[in-house]
Amino acid sequence: xxxxxxxxxxxxxxxxxxxxxxxxxxxxxxxxxxxxxxxxxxxxxxxxxxxxxxxxxxxxxxxxxxxxxxxxxxxxxxxxxxxxxxxxxxxxxxxxxxxxxxxxxxxxxxxxxxxxxxxxxxxxxxxxxxxxxxxxxxxxxxxxxxxxxxxxxxxxxxxxxxxxxxxxxxxxxxxxxxxxxxxxxxxxxxxxxxxxxxxxxxxxxxxxxxxxxxxxxxxxxxxxxxxxxxxxxxxxxxxxxxxxxxxxxxxxxxxxxxxxxxxxxxxxxxxxxxxxxxxxxxxxxxxxxxxxxxxxxxxxxxxxxxxxxxxxxxxxxxxxxxxxxxxxxxxxxxxxxxxxxxxxxxxxxxxxxxxxxxxxxxxxxx
Ligand SMILES: Nc1nc2c(ncn2[C@@H]2O[C@H](COP(=O)(O)OP(=O)(O)O)[C@@H](O)[C@H]2O)c(=O)[nH]1
Ligand SMILES: [Mg+2]
Numbered sequence: 001x002x003x004x005x006x007x008x009x010x011x012x013x014x015x016x017x018x019x020x021x022x023x024x025x026x027x028x029x030x031x032x033x034x035x036x037x038x039x040x041x042x043x044x045x046x047x048x049x050x051x052x053x054x055x056x057x058x059x060x061x062x063x064x065x066x067x068x069x070x071x072x073x074x075x076x077x078x079x080x081x082x083x084x085x086x087x088x089x090x091x092x093x094x095x096x097x098x099x100x101x102x103x104x105x106x107x108x109x110x111x112x113x114x115x116x117x118x119x120x121x122x123x124x125x126x127x128x129x130x131x132x133x134x135x136x137x138x139x140x141x142x143x144x145x146x147x148x149x150x151x152x153x154x155x156x157x158x159x160x161x162x163x164x165x166x167x168x169x170x171x172x173x174x175x176x177x178x179x180x181x182x183x184x185x186x187x188x189x190x191x192x193x194x195x196x197x198x199x200x201x202x203x204x205x206x207x208x209x210x211x212x213x214x215x216x217x218x219x220x221x222x223x224x225x226x227x228x229x230x231x232x233x234x235x236x237x238x239x240x241x242x243x244x245x246x247x248x249x250x251x252x253x254x255x256x257x258x259x260x261x262x263x264x265x266x267x268x269x270x271x272x273x274x275x276x277x278x279x280x281x282x283x284x285x286x287x288x289x290x291x292x293x294x295x296x297x298x299x300x301x302x303x304x305x306x307x308x309x310x311x312x313x314x315x316x317x318x319x320x321x322x323x324x325x326x327x328x329x330x331x332x333x334x335x336x337x338x339x340x341x342x343x344x345x346x347x348x349x350x351x352x353x354x355x356x357x358x359x360x361x362x363x364x365x366x
Contacts, residue, residue: 003048014045022049061283072107091126103308108315112136138339142320144295150237153265161240164271169299169325174241175208179331190232191216193241196255222259268293273300278309299325307345
């Protein structure tokens with residue numbers, strides 16, 4: 001909280017100043033008249049403004065919740081008939097409930113199932129409904145192939161950054177993908193580690209860089225980063241690790257934006273853990289929106305049996321998915337995301353569904 005005393009000739013002028021200097025959210029704590037001379041006096045207003053970054057970040061997801069509830073309600077009201085059908089048609093209701101049990105968001109599931117309804121009649125069985133649902137899911141989920149073409153722009157190599165909360169697997173994922181680029185794609189890669197908070201936790205990355213025989217520069221600020229980037233000008237791709245901080249603190253994202261400002265040919269990955277809670281994932285993606293990241297990477301897919309939360313983010317947000325981290329081993333445990341794989345996470349034992357989705361992979365966006 002910032003507290004400020006503002007003096008003016010009269011109270012209304014003082015209030016104008018408060019608004020100007022502290023914004024319209026300022027609260028007035030009190031005011032008094034101060035005599036300067038026997039004939040001259042001023043009014044002093046004491047005002048305060050809340051400067052807690054966390055608080056202002058929290059507002060958005062709450063507003064988003066309200067927005068979602070509103071639109072869910074209006075959707076229910078406007079599609080009452082569909083909802084009745086959903087309830088009375090036994091196989092449809094069963095599919096709906098089995099998806100909710102797997103952690104899929106009720107509103108999104110309902111939305112996708114209503115699209116399935118026109119294709120459902122009395123003879124449609126559960127398996128056919130699931131197949132229709134999967135086609136809707138495939139249409140709704142975008143995939144990305146960020147390394148499909150490693151093009152230089154204005155003579156500069158592409159830069160890929162790994163952003164995200166602490167401990168999700170940013171460094172591990174970077175190492176896995178660095179190995180892929182180096183070994184399978186025969187690329188000359190370089191690594192930069194950004195540590196604006198001077199946490200100094202780079203031993204793990206140093207070890208990986210050494211094994212891969214890739215140069216590594218530690219950058220503490222924007223200037224360091226610009227110098228490192230220029231030094232690696234001749235490489236095919238630059239991978240950038242970041243030391244995570246609580247992403248809800250506005251400074252973290254501000255620092256990152258500042259470090260990368262003006263950098264050409266840069267793509268950001270937002271790395272998330274498949275073990276995180278639905279609401280936390282949603283808030284994280286929401287908070288990172290301002291970084292304009294180009295795709296999501298989900299790690300720790302092997303550490304949960306409930307992959308609904310992962311799927312929820314892909315149908316809730318327009319961001320494509322590029323990779324799935326499937327274990328701790330470097331470099332083996334990483335997969336390019338495919339629709340087939342995503343569907344197998346949601347329907348682990350229904351084989352028919354997987355075959356059906358093989359068309360889905362044509363939606364790759366590289
Ligand atoms: N099971 C599993 N563990 C992972 C995966 N990716 C990373 N980890 C582990 O998660 C922990 C944190 O990883 P790290 O790369 O240091 O996270 P960072 O803080 O985001 O850089 C380490 O123990 C990794 O081995 C994954 O896909 N599956
Ligand atoms: Mg790390």
